[in-house]
Amino acid sequence: MADFLMPSLGADMDEGTLVQWEVAPGDTVRRGQVVAVVETAKGAIDVEIFRDGVVEELLVEPGTTVPVGQPIARLRECGEAEPTPGPAPAPATATAEPDTARVRASPAARRQAEALGIDLEALAGSGPDGAITLEDVGRAGSARESMAEAVAPAPAKPAAPGRPVDIRGAIAAAMSRAKREIPHYYLGHWVDLSPANEWLADWNASHPVAERLLPAVLMLRAVALAAARFPDFNGFWRDGKFVAGDGVHVGTAISLRRGGLVAPALKNADRHSLPELMDAFRDLVGRARAGRLTGSELLGGTITVSSLGEQGVEEVYPVIYPPQVAIVGFGTPVERPWVVGGRIEPRWLVRATLAADHRVSDGRRGALFLEAVTGLLQEPETL
Amino acid sequence: MSAARTTYREAVRAAIRAALLDDERVFLMGEDVGSYGGCFGVSKGLLEEFGPERIRDTPLSESGFTGAGIGAALGGMRPIVEIMTVNFSLLALDQIVNSAATIRHMSDGQFSVPLVIRMATGAGRQLAAQHSHSLESFYAHVPGIRVVAPATLEDARGMLPAALADPDPVVIFEHTSLYNLEGELAEDAGAVDLDRAAIRRPGRDVTLVTHGGSLAKTLAAAATLAEEGIEAEVIDLRSLRPLDDATIIASVSRTRRAVMVDEGWRTMSLAAELVTRIVEQAFYELDAPLARVCTAEVPIPYPAHLEQAALPSADKIVAAARRLTGG
Numbered sequence: 001m002a003d004f005l006m007p008s009l010g011a012d013m014d015e016g017t018l019v020q021w022e023v024a025p026g027d028t029v030r031r032g033q034v035v036a037v038v039e040t041a042k043g044a045i046d047v048e049i050f051r052d053g054v055v056e057e058l059l060v061e062p063g064t065t066v067p068v069g070q071p072i073a074r075l076r077e078c079g080e081a082e083p084t085p086g087p088a089p090a091p092a093t094a095t096a097e098p099d100t101a102r103v104r105a106s107p108a109a110r111r112q113a114e115a116l117g118i119d120l121e122a123l124a125g126s127g128p129d130g131a132i133t134l135e136d137v138g139r140a141g142s143a144r145e146s147m148a149e150a151v152a153p154a155p156a157k158p159a160a161p162g163r164p165v166d167i168r169g170a171i172a173a174a175m176s177r178a179k180r181e182i183p184h185y186y187l188g189h190w191v192d193l194s195p196a197n198e199w200l201a202d203w204n205a206s207h208p209v210a211e212r213l214l215p216a217v218l219m220l221r222a223v224a225l226a227a228a229r230f231p232d233f234n235g236f237w238r239d240g241k242f243v244a245g246d247g248v249h250v251g252t253a254i255s256l257r258r259g260g261l262v263a264p265a266l267k268n269a270d271r272h273s274l275p276e277l278m279d280a281f282r283d284l285v286g287r288a289r290a291g292r293l294t295g296s297e298l299l300g301g302t303i304t305v306s307s308l309g310e311q312g313v314e315e316v317y318p319v320i321y322p323p324q325v326a327i328v329g330f331g332t333p334v335e336r337p338w339v340v341g342g343r344i345e346p347r348w349l350v351r352a353t354l355a356a357d358h359r360v361s362d363g364r365r366g367a368l369f370l371e372a373v374t375g376l377l378q379e380p381e382t383l
Numbered sequence: 384m385s386a387a388r389t390t391y392r393e394a395v396r397a398a399i400r401a402a403l404l405d406d407e408r409v410f411l412m413g414e415d416v417g418s419y420g421g422c423f424g425v426s427k428g429l430l431e432e433f434g435p436e437r438i439r440d441t442p443l444s445e446s447g448f449t450g451a452g453i454g455a456a457l458g459g460m461r462p463i464v465e466i467m468t469v470n471f472s473l474l475a476l477d478q479i480v481n482s483a484a485t486i487r488h489m490s491d492g493q494f495s496v497p498l499v500i501r502m503a504t505g506a507g508r509q510l511a512a513q514h515s516h517s518l519e520s521f522y523a524h525v526p527g528i529r530v531v532a533p534a535t536l537e538d539a540r541g542m543l544p545a546a547l548a549d550p551d552p553v554v555i556f557e558h559t560s561l562y563n564l565e566g567e568l569a570e571d572a573g574a575v576d577l578d579r580a581a582i583r584r585p586g587r588d589v590t591l592v593t594h595g596g597s598l599a600k601t602l603a604a605a606a607t608l609a610e611e612g613i614e615a616e617v618i619d620l621r622s623l624r625p626l627d628d629a630t631i632i633a634s635v636s637r638t639r640r641a642v643m644v645d646e647g648w649r650t651m652s653l654a655a656e657l658v659t660r661i662v663e664q665a666f667y668e669l670d671a672p673l674a675r676v677c678t679a680e681v682p683i684p685y686p687a688h689l690e691q692a693a694l695p696s697a698d699k700i701v702a703a704a705r706r707l708t709g710g
Contacts (some may be wrong), residue, residue, distance in 0.1 A: 106669055106671055107667045107668070107669045108667060108668055108669055109670060126709050127670065127671055127709045128672060128707060133670045133671070134639060134670045135670075
């Protein structure tokens with residue numbers, strides 16, 4: 001005799017509701033056969049049985065919620081009974097992740113990437129079968145090779161047919177990979193910008209022009225502080241598991257005048273004051289547009305912020321920059337009627353969105369993280 | 384010094400003739416080399432000039448006359464043994480591998496075998512499967528012999544005297560498609576080195592490694608590739624044993640990509656050996672997988688269209704190189 005237990009259908013599941021039995025007492029069942037439907041936080045899931053046998057007794061009525069590991073049916077085994085019934089292993093269907101294939105890169109590209117400290121996972125390959133070549137690494141990584149060369153094909157060497165040398169090709173590869181491999185989930189939240197705007201107006205009124213702050217820097221700082229508090233949004237998905245970033249390096253999406261965009265990182269953004277961050281941000285934007293970013297800036301981000309600025313739409317659903325696991329978007333601030341203390345008031349609002357990697361975090365964690373970001377923006381003096 | 388218009392066939396003949404004139408120990412021996420003038424016409428006229436003592440027709444016994452050549456070499460002569468094709472040379476393989484290649488080693492250096500064996504190799508003339516194979520790798524496998532493959536007029540003229548000067552056995556492979564090759568050759572052309580590979584065309588994007596009868600196809604492929612912006616470097620191995628690793632590795636380290644072009648079959652081939660050496664010595668320089676263009680794994684067909692389909696071609700070389708460069 002063996003017990004069939006409520007299976008764990010995911011690492012975060014601690015109970016399940018039996019929706020319906022697909023078998024009745026006396027039925028012969030085979031390993032792998034669906035015997036029940038269980039409702040979980042992720043929806044209704046078909047549950048398979050993991051041994052052959054005959055159903056002796058159903059222990060749980062449909063509609064009952066039971067904890068993971070509780071026996072829900074009793075099974076009579078065919079032939080000789082095993083002396084001790086083992087616990088039902090977690091079914092593979094709900095938790096199995098596809099194997100992450102090793103990045104395809106040439107030996108020369110690997111050696112150069114290691115020497116320059118460049119993450120191959122973030123690169124697009126232009127070689128045979130999409131392999132990353134030495135040229136791809138050189139283009140992405142070396143401080144000597146400027147972004148300008150990436151934007152415009154290097155004049156010294158005519159490109160062979162089919163070699164993407166433009167930044168569009170790099171974006172295409174990175175974003176295709178993101179959408180192919182990363183199970184994104186999205187959250188959105190309205191943020192009342194009034195406290196931040198007022199604080200910013202005060203600050204800028206009392207400082208010389210060179211020291212004035214942009215709203216974008218407050219947003220970067222808020223994301224950096226929240227990411228330091230929620231490490232599962234700050235880091236990388238590598239070789240099938242999450243690796244936390246060493247420090248909070250916030251990538252900031254900067255569009256280039258010649259088309260395309262880059263997302264260089266503000267290093268240790270959680271440990272710099274707003275004025276320091278403003279200086280770094282100004283420097284980064286200037287150098288990005290002049291085509292003079294370093295490899296570690298280009299590829300060192302542990303989380304990214306995509307801010308639309310004044311471009312006119314309210315909401316952005318950003319795509320995660322692999323191998324990062326989260327990206328925060330800010331739409332264009334809009335003035336809207338808003339209920340404050342029971343009264344309708346015109347207020348400046350911004351829509352904050354989060355796209356995060358569901359392999360690493362779940363919606364609830366994401367909500368807490370996004371709330372932390374927006375909460376910090378309500379108290380700009382703490383930034 | 385002036386140059387004269389000549390052919391590969393005439394360059395080989397000139398080399399044999401010069402050797403006969405220079406050194407009375409030299410003689411030529413093989414099937415039909417005398418009265419008939421050689422099955423590819425290489426020795427035409429030599430019997431009349433040098434007489435039957437030095438231009439010797441032999442019975443149809445490769446093992447017999449190759450063994451006689453080894454004996455003559457041991458006895459102080461400098462024989463040139465001609466074997467019609469590498470296919471027939473298999474009958475002499477025992478003499479070459481078990482005697483010529485081993486005697487210096489087994490006599491602790493007391494005896495050497497200063498023998499030169501010339502043989503035709505390769506396909507392309509509709510001579511069918513028993514006359515067309517490229518078995519250079521059989522010989523390049525064996526320690527104790529040197530194996531060379533002249534692909535140009537200079538090497539056709541210059542490798543024979545260098546081989547005769549070598550105290551050990553040397554096998555010279557002459558590709559049958561090369562005998563009619565025409566070009567200019569300096570009138571004072573003489574011995575060349577036997578050790579180094581030659582870069583026949585410099586390039587920076589991909590290295591094409593070849594030898595003998597495939598050199599022309601490979602150069603044609605390189606010209607086509609250049610029109611597409613891919614600069615191919617063409618290496619003519621010249622020496623198949625020993626291989627000039629230094630030239631090959633230096634080239635591949637610059638271009639980071641390589642295609643081996645070898646008229647032998649792919650399996651267990653010279654091309655396979657080259658790939659292995661590159662991987663052993665330059666793995667971290669590589670920026671793409673290595674590739675091979677070899678002969679299809681069939682006995683060489685007789686019909687012209689099937690024969691051509693089985694052999695490496697400029698188109699196949701271009702396609703392989705294009706793939707490695709991401710095209």
